[in-house]
Amino acid sequence: MSYMLEFPPHAPLPTSARSPPYALFFVGGVGVYRDLPPKLPLRVALHLAPKLRHYIHPLSTNATYLALRAPHVGINIPANINTDGLGWIVKRMLQIGGEAVSKEVFSMKPSVLTSVSIHEAWLALELPLEGLQALHAHIQTTLSFGDPVLLKEIKAIWSAFPIGSPIMLEMGLNFVHSHINLGYTTSEFSSIRHWYLATRGRCDFFRSIEKQVPEFDQVQKL
Known part of the structure; x- marks a missing residue:
């Protein structure tokens, strides 16, 4: 996974970067730190994602017990992002910061849904889109050669990527070819069809791929 996320070029980390305080993450005021890798040095996080400086926030009462064990600083991200996506970014930050991260973590390839959540979290931190080129290539490859795309994956991709983008087109082709190859149950196909026929924009897109x-x-006629 590590090669899929490339932070923009930056100056070397300061010598004290790995020292406390540590970042304690919240999303929309809700603590998500229990679902994230612990002990991300705050200086590393701010060095790699400067936007986080705007989200520094006093710790809530429920989180102060952690600060008693080691210095922590709250970071409250206002965007509605998925913890899974943020977690992969935190792991990459830890790796760049020289912290020990399990090798197994970086040999894993994220699912389509997780990849989309990484994409959304990355953009919420206002990191450059260029840093996601490898991740986007992974999504396209998964859609090209993987299992039939599911409705929940279609919805996630539709909300995250513009119409006409390579990932959107690959998603549409996956659906069409999966249907031709009888990859869907009648219920699965009907659910997808019902969803995209509900709006003109979705209908036009899928019909253009089908044609x-x-x-x-x-x-369809069988």
């Missing part, structure tokens, strides 16, 4: 593959309508 690229004549076999789609032939399967």
